[in-house]
Amino acid sequence: MSNTRWPNFSAKELRCKCGKCGSDGSEMQPEFMDSLQQLRERFGKPMVLSSAYRCRRHPEEARKAEPGEHAMGLAVDVQIRGADAVQILHLALNLGFTRIGISQKGNSRFIHLGRAPIGGRLPSPALWSY
Template sequence: MINWNDYPNFTKTEFDCKETGKNHMQKRFVDVLQAIRTEFGKPMTISSGYRDPTHSAERGKSNPGAHTYGCAADIAVSGGDAMRIIFLAYKHGIRRIGVSQKGSGRFLHLDMAEQHGFPSPALWSY
């Protein structure tokens, strides 16, 4: 169980599933995100954290995505800040990074799902 008071820059609500309200984030992953945020020195907006397997973004997948394991987050960020977060994520041990930097919904996906059989390292764009 995560003690959200240990994270001065994040709240549980940011990571709650947007459709069910459930939250099964892994402490190890949130610890790394907090380390990244501390070094980044600016707010990091979490646009998606935990996703219940029934979430609409997960239902159509043949296998559950990293968000369903509580070890992934999408961060709303663009430009130079996105590049800095990618650098910091890699520095802090994140080896799975998705990049969406086109249009209005720019974000980075960071995850530590290799422990669940996801290929690592992995870098992709949306």
């Protein structure tokens, strides 16, 4: 665990995993992280993050015409499935996460939780499946 103001999330799991940029996890937006910490406390169980901050050189971001929420420090992907996924979805909606993507088939099951500015280039609120 971390000694930051978000005790359930370590800098290691928040940093970019491209291996080229020197990210340290501090790129995540504090207001977003406050909401994520609140979500974790209400969920009451560990939340495994498969992705958090991504620099513009990260393979996922490099494919995009413009960087997404991960590159703005405004999104995470939580590895989760089944009833726990339904609970996270319910809690996230009540905590004001405005961009939610759901992948609940195959081996890569996760929920994308994001918060893009309303009126920005990314449609918000938005709910989608992968």
